[in-house]
Amino acid sequence: MLKLIHTLAHHGDDVSCCAFSSSLLATCSLDKTIRLYSLSDFAELPHSPLKFHTYAVHCCCFSPSGHILASCSTDGTTVLWSAHSGQPLTVMEQPGGSPVRVCCFSPDSTYLASGAADGSVVLWNAQSYKLYRCGTVKDGSLVACAFSPEGSLLVTGSSSGDLTVWDDRMRFLHTEKAHDLGITCCAFSPQPLSGGEQGLQFYRLASCGQDCEIKLWVVSFTHVLGFELKYKSTLRGHCAPVLACAFSHDGQMLVSGSVDKSVIIYDTGTQSVLHTLTQHTRYVTTCAFAPNTLLLATGSMDKTVNIWQFDLETPCQAGSMNDQLKQLIEDWSEEDVSTWLRAQGLEDLVGIFQMNNIDGKELLHLTKESLAGDLKIESLGLRSKVLRSIEDLRTRVDSLSSGIPDEFICPITRELMKDPVIASASLDDLQRPSTKAVSCPLRLIETSFPELLLEVGLSM
Structure with a gap:
């Protein structure tokens, strides 16, 4: 280089x-x-x-x-x-x-x-x-x-x-x-x-x-x-x-x-x-x-x-937005946050965030009150868009920080699924006695989590 x-x-x-x-x-x-x-x-x-x-x-x-x-x-x-x-x-x-x-x-x-x-x-x-x-x-x-x-x-x-x-x-x-x-x-x-x-x-x-x-x-x-x-x-x-x-x-x-x-x-x-x-x-x-x-x-x-x-x-x-999303969001620098804002179409807020030293950790703790009161963002539409984008980031933090594939994270609670099983698509399968209660209603897998980790080469 x-x-x-x-x-x-x-x-x-x-x-x-x-x-x-x-x-x-x-x-x-x-x-x-x-x-x-x-x-x-x-x-x-x-x-x-x-x-x-x-x-x-x-x-x-x-x-x-x-x-x-x-x-x-x-x-x-x-x-x-x-x-x-x-x-x-x-x-x-x-x-x-x-x-x-x-x-x-x-x-x-x-x-x-x-x-x-x-x-x-x-x-x-x-x-x-x-x-x-x-x-x-x-x-x-x-x-x-x-x-x-x-x-x-x-x-x-x-x-x-x-x-x-x-x-x-x-x-x-x-x-x-x-x-x-x-x-x-x-x-x-x-x-x-x-x-x-x-x-x-x-x-x-x-x-x-x-x-x-x-x-x-x-x-x-x-x-x-x-x-x-x-x-x-x-x-x-x-x-x-x-x-x-x-x-x-x-x-x-x-x-x-x-x-x-x-x-x-x-x-x-x-x-x-x-x-x-x-x-x-x-x-x-x-x-x-x-x-x-x-x-x-x-x-x-x-x-x-x-x-x-x-x-x-x-x-x-290597500082592109896609690469940055592979990093822990909490470790983002203030410049990473600026890059993220531009990617969300919020470039008008870059200066405000920089002057207030908003890095990744601070970004994840922003609320509608702090956006309006501390950052003085008057536009309701801008505040709402920022909050929606931040919420999307928050859903990624757990999976990124733990290194666990997103398939193992519940899409609703964003918690690690424990002992999940799959519900078969057929009614007969669903009525089988061996079917267990599931830990997440939307993401069900048919084998235990430790076995999956072994299959993908990971350890507990």
Whole structure:
């Protein structure tokens, strides 16, 4: 499903960041350089490496169009380059000259955000190269930043462990203590979650930190309803600080790199581990998915960048609704519940269920009172349809959780049938003295349950 297809080993020091455009891969390093490679054959471009920075380069990123590359450095500057010629377009100096740790473009390429060690975050106009807005976090260095998919929000992460949310004019909206020992990276899923009422959209955000954890959040914002950041779950696959995380272009996978030298790829729907990669020999500092192809790049303090390719078109095909129904319903994640809602034609309720953290266990305990009162679903028709669908799920839980075939479960009481017998179709058979009373009126079998178990290879 996943194979290593290339290793790049041109940097002379730790690889600090890697980034894809539709046709290029950029890597940067503590060796003060940025290198560019063609995705067609991973050959380094003639104008690579790019040299300007006088100290370590911490981050690089492409504009959404792929024509401009940004890089930032300990030297206190953020440089914009022509991705095709390698020529510097402008040099933007961080106010105060503090080392710049991270940078990212807005989705429409209008702005570039840069975060520095002194806690300052600057929003630059990427066309005029002028400073547009700036802000400062209270504590710690800024080490992470990400724009929401539609560009209305900017999230920054600090070494003190705070996630801070700004609007597109750099007005402070919210701060949240996310990781006790400091944040190292944050990333939005490119694909929004399904919307709820009044056109409200929800976005999945991932953050990782020195506490060895990856946390998943749901972000929503409208000028009418305001802003909300809700914690959803924690991934604990790594045994050491997590230094980087990134979503795939379709949002179905999340990749992370760690001080434990491993790379873990998660299915964002089930939050299960798809792959664990251990080819790097030192800390994994960066990871990135390509925007249009199933390529993954991982970079490390071992001075190399590994390129991985997925073999399947959709690595998460196993997450289809039919496969999910084979799992215990009580073990469904919140994303599984969302998939189930869509399959029932209830996609309008997905946002409401996600904002209320409804997983499989909570789903099975919903009542008409909680649907109306807690979830505030006003439509009687929608509530009734949800309740009917939930009742159908409840009838499956016993048989699924016990592993007992549905043929052995009473269709009325959903209880295990004990010592059942069959009633013959003929009146003569029904009048035979040996006929026993049956334990279920609709499903009758002519042999004892233990004998059936032996016949199908099961044990009591």
